[in-house]
Every structure is written in structure tokens, then in C-alpha cells.
Amino acid sequence: MLGKSKRLLVLPLYAVLSAGLPALAWASEWPLNMTEGVTSISRQVHGLHMQIFWWCVAIGVVVFGVMFYTMFVHRKSRGVKPAHFHENVALELTWTIIPILILVAMAVPATKTLVHIYDTEDADLDILITGYQWKWKYEYLDENGDNISFFSLLSTPRSQIENAEAKSPEYLLEVDEPVYIPIGKKVRFLVTAADVIHSWWVPALAVKRDAIPGYIHEAWTKVEQPGVFRGQCTELCGKDHGFMPVVVHAVEQAEFDAWLEGKREKARQIAEAVKQTLTFQELYDQGEAVYQKNCAACHQPDGKGIPGTFPAIIRSPIATGPVAGHINRVVNGGAGMPPFGEQLTPVEIAAVVTFQRNAFGNNMGDQIQPIDVVNFKQGQ
Amino acid sequence: MAHQHDASTYYVPEQSKLPLITAFAMFLTVYGLGSWFNNVSAGPFLFASGFLLMAGVMFAWFSAVIKENLAGLNNAQLKRSYVWGMGWFIFSEVMFFAAFFGALFYVRVISLPELGTANNSELLWGGFKPDWPLMTTPDMAVKGEAAKHLGPEGNMSNPGILGWLSWLPFWNTVILLTSSFTVHFAHTALKKHNKKQFNIWLGVTVFLGICFLILQIEEYVHAYQELGLTLHSGIYGATFFMLTGFHGAHVTIGTFMLLVMLLRSVLKGHFKHDDCFGFEAASWYWHFVDVVWLGLFIFVYILS
Amino acid sequence: MAHGPAKGLTRWLYTTNHKDIGSMYLWFSFAMFFLGGIFALVIRAELFEPGLQIVQPEFFNQMTTMHGLVMVFGAVMPAFVGLANWMVPMMIGAPDMALPRMNNLSFWILPFAFAMLASTLFMEGGGPNFGWTFYAPLSTTYAPPSVTFFIFAIHIMGASSIMGAINIIATILNMRAPGMTLMKMPLFVWTWLITAYLLIAVMPVLAGAVTMMLMDIHFGTSFFDAAGGGDPVLFQHVFWFFGHPEVYIMILPAFGVVSAIIPTFARKPLFGYSSMVYATAAIAILSFMVWAHHMFTVGLPFIGEWVFMIATMAIAVPTGVKVFNWVTTMYKGALTFETPMLFSIAFVILFTIGGFSGLMLAIAPADFQYHDTYFVVAHFHYVLVPGAIFSITAAVYYWLPKWCGRMYDEVLGKTHFWLAFIGLNLTFFPMHFSGLAGMPRRIPDYNPLFANWNMLSSVGAFLFGAAQVLFLYIVIRAIVSGRKATDQVWEGAHGLEWTVPSPAPYHTFTTPPKVD
């Protein structure tokens, strides 16, 4: 037997454990509420959200309270006789005016937050974000014109999506190339799209901006702590709308600078690589990888396409026609087909074109070198 | 069946095949049109069948209504129903045009200036500068002559008050405004029991309507052949042809309606001073078409 | 001229009788509700757990789109028109609708339009896959070829709605029995009058929107293409100018239904009749000034954002007046809880919850977090399912005895209610949580974080669906073998429709009644 004092100690502990642990599990598997996020905007928005929520709860308690009271007390089965009143001007004025006051109380902080969100002036860094079917392109705008840009695609393997493999915790919220931003700096996002409307959303930053093709709209953030923040495209943008996540790495300025330098270095390497000549097998193998990653979403892994929407590559008149036409289609796209001239390197384009011309029974037997692609682009 | 329909009871028509056939005709028309647009070979045929069926059933329907009226089945209350019906139908047409005028307004006041702002113009559209009428589309600012949406070489704008006499839209305005008066004169004549004058003024109105249409075709030919102003030439061409095109379609319908009224009057001796709803409905429609034109003249032609 | 309906099929095909046409509208809408429900069940089945199991993403998008379109245009709107057809002439003492043949035309367009719409699912490239809001350019340049048929389907069903609305306006303004002044009309008639005005004001705008799409797709125009100087956002403005009034088109008649039922079962007159009328009008007028609250994230200028936020919040005031009036109508009444009353009470509570989430969405900065997530899906299902659908269900239970002269089975009715009530909350309440946790709408697959709530939603959806099958059974059973109903049917019911026999004779009020 434990002493009384000890029992007093154990009981609360037991209570905390028995209620707390499941609650923790509960919180992670049964998420209930908006995140507070990591920016001043997101915290303000969260505060607003909670404030309106409690107002609604309070009104609900009153209204439903009266309703349940009357449903319980004023039943015919309890022998009540109905009253006959059907008007009361004072009452009606009251319940017009009180909601107005409540609404004003909500509108004031809402307006303040809105002003804050719209203050996109004086940013330390500008990032141009372009939505494509179904990936994001990030371009770091540099005053010297030395822009860094790259595409960011879903990296969850098909096998997980098709339930052949267990799903990771980041399932559908992971990308090959996350976007990096420095913490403590005001970062402005210039959001646009290249084909249809997308929407760039990261809940922890409370940034959601629709990406309208042909128009740039601004948003901004200033992240306070390092971390990885995930979001998704939130505007229906076609077939793989559910598969174009956003991943933001917020890092210290030094780490950010190093990352940026790494990107610059990579760009230089790509420019170098254009000069090399590859063997057919190298082209074909790399092409297959590029195809499965970038093209299969539409033209399907087996090259059969989706009739009526995405043409087949098998016996495609373009993929079995003149090389220039084929390169042109991949570089510049077409109706419904996005241009890949910027997204893929010349090596990758050469590879994927070679692959398409020789795979799926398209036995053209020819091969395309990176330099052909560069020449094609220059010839335009 | 023997029913006593007199002025005291509201005439509720017997069963009728007309609605079902009309619904089917509408379906056939649009289904044919859709197939046609998607290059299905039967499309034009289906469309034509639907359209003819529609024309036939409309003829039958209106005939039935006219016969009922002549047979004295329609009491004053029923006639009021027709008046309400036509009135609110015209209101719905007003809203249809309001959508298009709204689009024009939005493009001119909001979206084009936005395309010209620093971000959009410099980062996306090769230094595009908005102006109205839009002669250089954003597409052209980026791709030059290779652009898909090539702006027009000329436009339909106001040549300045001195040039109005040789400006076709001005004459179209004159014609349409006049026709609103003539149709009103016809109405007054009818009220004064003067059927002959009624016929003459109505005839003049129909004639003016046809003149308007001819000039409008002339203008389109001019736009396509000389100005390079087409449906493809950017938002200016798009709004121009949408507004004037739908207006033109409504003038066509209105003219046809008035023509039918004229024929009914001349050939069948229809319409009395206190019994002329068909004509009145057509004339309201005509006034509505006229008002829309005034809006067009101001917002599409003058203020550009 | 007391004669009954024609015999055989032609009775229905060629009818000019408002009761026949009302019945056809109601059955048609019931069928569409099941069709749209089946689409919803496909969605819920796919979302039962993470991963792609049952359908591919492109088909999933078609399901989402068709579900929204069929429910909105096929289930809810025709159901209310059906109720108007049945009840408005009887409530105002009119012999029929003002324009009976056009009335039948309005109906018969619908089966053709929906047959055409549904047939797109079997066309090459599939059916519409761009959401019921069909934002350009996904619905223009990037749309499957079947979009043309979708556009024309919208055109002709719009024509049907406009004709229906004109008919209702002409009926209400021109066909009232002597003494039936405007301020004596039952609230259902009032709400429908105002709804009809919304319809003729916005259906043509929708027609304009799809016409511009058609031209962009087939005639090379650039309304929604920045390259030619157009703007995709223009589409959204035009669409929501229609779209927001549209959602009130789906709720105002529901307010009318509930305002008829609650007084009956409270045995007490409706509280604040005239303020109800003014509130309805206020909601309708405001509904034209709030459309951009669906577009808070597209990048409107600050002032636009703010004005639309304030205007939207303002709608809570007249709507609140209605809720308070219903509650006060019940207060100190002598309440009984027959099935129509149960559905009406649930309507008031759950619609208010949906209204609350609407108000949260109206707060523009907060909408940045809610927009296009399941929180929005939760909001609009709370106003549409226990809102529109429950009110229609309540109306059917309430007036069915008058329509067919037979009672439904009260025990089964209550069973239906509780199954539906539980199923619905199980389906849609968790969506608030998954939405707040960050689950976007219109996605066929999701992160395991959202798995539990989705599983609950899916279970609830099937339960709710099962409840509707029971509903079908109850209605058919009542028609076929229900107990005979009295003329008065409900002890506390007032209004002209209860002065005629049950079932209501084929022609009522061929000579107008006197109303005092």
C-alpha cells in the first residue's frame, strides 16, 4: 500500500498519463484545428480564426439553448396551450443590432490582419513562382540578372500511390527540389502560372495565392524559425492537381547563401555538359528516367496516352517524324502540352527525345545529342 | 370537349404536344451544334433538323395562341400574364447583355491596366503597354508577328465628331433610333384605329431594321478584310464582335418579329386598338434592342 | 370543367397541369439526387483511405464536377421548382400557373439537358473535369472536347430556369385570388417570388459566361487568355456574379418551407412575418454584392477584398433575423415532433452551423487558410444538405398527404430522419477538421494525416445514402398503400392549400376563392 501522500502524487500522474498520451496520439492522428504557423501573419490569422469561432460558439449556445429549452418545455404532450404572440418590435430590433455589433467586433481585427497581409513592400528577396501542370517553378530574381531557377516535382514514388508500398509520413507532401528561403527576412512571392490556374499554399506561413496564367500576384512571408513547411496546390488544375506539393525549407541566412551558391555551380555544370557526346544507350537510359518522371503523367508510362486528352507516343506522327519537329514539341510544347525547354536541360531533352523515338516500338534508330537541342534553341 | 371558357375564368389550355416537341427541338439544335463544333459529320444535319423543327413548332405554337385569342378565350387576366411574361423575358435579356458589358468594362478598367503594371509587363509580357483599342496584344509584345493573338491594324473607334458623317456606326445609330420612333408611330396609329398608317409605319420600321443589318454586315466585312479586326485579334476584337454580334442577332430576331406582325396585319387583318399584344411585345423588344445599341454606341464606339 | 387527367402516358408528356408538372419536377429531381449521390459515393469510396484504389484522378475529377453540377442544377433547383408548381397556385388561390404550356416546356428541357450532360461521361476524353465552377482556362483551352456539350447543356437548362422563373413571377403577381394581398401571401410564396427574381437576374449571366467560353474554345477569342489581353479572373467574376445568388436560390425557398412547417407544429403563428419578408429581400439584394468572397485569394486589390468581406458579413444579420424568428415561433408553442417538424428543426440548427462556418469564410484574412480546403466543403454541405435537402424532405413529408391523399408511415419517417441526421453529421462534420488541418478539396488522394476523418466521412456518406433509399421506399409506400389522409392533415396547419380535399383535385380554384 502506498502512503496517502504518495497516492496523492500518483493519481494525478496517472490521470495525466492516461488522458495525455492518447490525447497526444489523438492530436496527431485526429488533427482538429488550424496550425498556428510560424509567421506573424499566420499567428494573426489563427487568432482571428479562434476569435470568430468562439463568437459563433457563444451565439450557438444561446440560440440552440433557447431552442432546446422550448423543445423540452413547450411540448404539446406536456399539456401546454400555445401562446399567440407573433410580433415584438423591441425584440426584433435587439436581435438585429446585437449581431451588427458582434460583426463590427470581428471586422476590426480582420481589417488589421488584411492590411498586414497586403503590405508587400520592401522585400529582401523576390521569388517568382510559376505553376505548371503539375509542378512548380521557382526563380530567384536577382538584380544582376543572375537568376537561379528550377522546377519542383512530387517525389513520392508511384508504388506508394498505388498502395504497393507503405506510405511515408510525407506522402504526397514531398518534392525533389524544395524551395529555400532565409529566416528573419521578408521574402516576396510573385505568383503566376504558365497554363491553368494553380494556387500556392503553405499553411504554416498562411500564404495562399492563386497562380493566374499571365498575371502576377504578390504575397509575402517572414519566417521566424528554421524548419520544413509543407503545402499543396489548392486550385483544381487538372488531372494531377492532388499531386503537386509545395515544400519550403526555411534556413539560416548562411545556409541559404551556401545553397544558392550550390545552385549556381550546378547551372555552370549543366552548361558544360551540353558539349559532351553520349552513346545511344546512355541517352536511352537517361531518357527513360526523364520520361517516367516528366512525361508519363500525361503520355502514360506505356506511351499509350489518354485518348482524347493526351496523345499516344506510340506511332505518334511527331515522335516518328522529323527530328526538328519532335524537339520543337518538347521544347515549346503545344496546345495542352507544357513547354520543357526551360525545365529540362539540353542533355535531358536529347535523352528523352531519343528515348521516345526508340521506345514503345517506335524503332526510328536515330539519336539526338545535347548540342542538337542547343542548336535548335539558338536557331529559334 | 365542351368547356365553357368565358372571360370570367382563366383559360388553362388543354394538353399540348408543343412543349415536348419544343424541348426536343432545342435539344436537337444544341446537340447538333455541339457535334458540329467537334467535327462530327452528322453535326450540321442534326443542327439543321433541330432548327427547322424549332421553327415549325414555334409557328404552330404562336398560331395556337393567336387562335385562342381570336376565339375569345383569353380574358384580361391572361393577357396580363403575357405582358408580365414578355416584360421579364426582356429583363433577362438585359442581364445577358449586362454580362457582356460587364466584361468589357472589366477588361478596359481593370485587367488591361493590370497587365501593364511593372511586374506583369516586365516579367511576363515583354514590356507590354495597354491601350484601348488594344492594337498590340501581350502575345505580340513577346512574340511579335509570330503571336497567336494578333491585334488588328485598324479599329472602329470614334473618328472625332467631325468625322461622324462618314462614320458607319453613327448612321446605324440614326437608323435604329429612327426605327424606335417609327414603331412607336405605328402603335399610336393603331390606337387611333388607323390600320393603314399602322401598316405603313410598321413597314418602315422593318425596312430600317433591314438597313441596319445590311450596314452591320458591311461593317464586319470592312473589319475582316481591311482592318484585320477579327475574333482572333485579341480582347478588342473579342469584345467588339461579341457585343455587336449578339446585338446584331437580336436585331435580326426583332426585325423578324416585326415582319411577322406586319404580315399578320396586312394578310390576316390582325390587331385592333385594344387587342394587339403580339405587336406590342415585338415593339418592346425592338425598343430594348435599340437601347442596347445606344449602350454599344457609347461604350464600344464613342468612348474608345 | 371538373375533369380529371388524361389517361396513359400522354397525361405526363403533354400536360399543362401544374400538379402534374410539379410531380414530374419532383420525381426528376429525386432521380438526379440519386445520380449525384452515386457520384458522391464514388468520391467517398475513393477517399475512404489514402492511395488510389478505385478510380483514376482524371475520373475522380469528373465525379467531383458532375456531382456538384447534378446536385445543384438537377436535384435542388428542380425540386424547389416542383414544390413551387404544386404549392404556389394552391397557396394563392390560382387555377394553375400563369403560362401552363411554357411550364411544361421548362420541365421537359431538363431531361434532355441532363441526358446530354451525363452522356459526356462516355465521350472521348471524358466528361467535364474542371469542377462545378469550371474556371477558365482549365475549362476552355485545357478542357476535354465534351465541354461543348456541357456548355450547351447549361444554355438550355438556363433557358428552362428563366422560363420557370418568369412563370412563377407572372403567377404570383397576376393570379392571386381576390383579397390575397402581397403581405398575406404565405412565406413560401414570398421566398419563391424573390428567388424567381434572382433567377432571371443571374441565369442569363451564367449563359453569358458559358458563351464566352464557347467563343474562346471554338472561335479563337481571348476573353480568358492574357496573351490576347483577356483575363482568367474575368471568368470568375462573371461566374460568381451568378454563383453567389445561385446559392441563395437554393436556400430562400427552403426558408419558405420551414416558415410554413414550424408554425404548424408549434400551433402558433409565424413570429415576425413582415420582418421575414424584408429579411428575405435584404438577403437577395445583398447577394449581388458579395460574389468576390469566393475569390479572396486571387489577388484582388485591398479595397475590393475589404468591401466584399464587409458586405458578406452583413448577410449574417438578415439571416440571423430568420433564425431568431423561427426559434421565437417555437417558443411557448405547443410543440409536436412529426417527421416534417424534425427535419425543420434540424434544418434550423444545422443550417445555422453552416452559416457560422460561412461567416468564418467571409473573414478574408482567415479565408486565406480556409479557401479550397475541406473546410469550405464542410460549410457548403451544411447549408446545402441539412439546408436545401432537409427542407425539401420536410416539404415532401408535410405536403405529401395533400398531394396523394395518403399518409406516410410516421415510424419509418422518424427512422429516416435519425439515420439521415446521424449520417449527415458523420459525413460532413469531420470535414471541418480535415480542412483546418490542411486538406485541399478536389483531390483523389491525400496524406495519411487526414485518413481518420476521411474514413469517418465515407462511412457517414454511405449511411446517409442508405437513409435516402429508405426515403424512396417511404414515399412509394405512402402513395401506394398509405392510410387515407384528412383534408386538414395537420392539426395546426393554416392556408388555402388545406381548404381543398386530400388529394387535391386535379383542378383547384377554377373560380378563385375569397380571402379575407
Ligand code: HEA
Ligand atoms: C445554400 C447555399 C449556401 C448558403 C445559404 C451560404 C451562406 C453563406 N456563405 Fe457560402 N457557399 C456555398 C453555399 C452557401 N453558402 C457554396 C456552394 C460554396 C462553395 C462554392 C464552391 O467553391 O464550390 C460557398 C462558399 C462560401 C465562401 C467562399 C469560401 C472559399 O471558397 O474560400 C464564403 C466566403 O465568404 C461563403 C460565405 C457564406 C456566408 C457568409 C453565408 C451566409 O449567408 C450565412 C449566414 C448565416 C448565419 C451567419 C447563421 C445564422 C445567423 C445568426 C444565428 C445570427 C447571428 C450570427 C452572427 C452575428 C455570427 N460561402
Ligand code: HEA
Ligand atoms: C445540393 C447540393 C449537394 C448535395 C445534396 C451534396 C451531397 C453530398 N456531397 Fe457534395 N458537393 C456539392 C453539392 C452537393 N453535395 C458541390 C457543389 C460540390 C463541389 C463540387 C466541386 O468541387 O466542383 C460538392 C463536393 C463534394 C465533395 C468534395 C469533392 C472534392 O472536393 O473532390 C464531397 C466529398 O466527400 C461530397 C460529398 C457529398 C456527399 C457524401 C453527399 C451526400 O449527401 C449524398 C447523399 C445521397 C446519396 C448517397 C444518394 C442515395 C442513393 C443511393 C445510395 C442509391 C444507390 C442506389 C443504387 C446504386 C441503385 N460533395
Ligand code: CUA
Ligand atoms: Cu496545380 Cu492544382
Ligand SMILES: [Cu+2]
Ligand atoms: Cu458565395
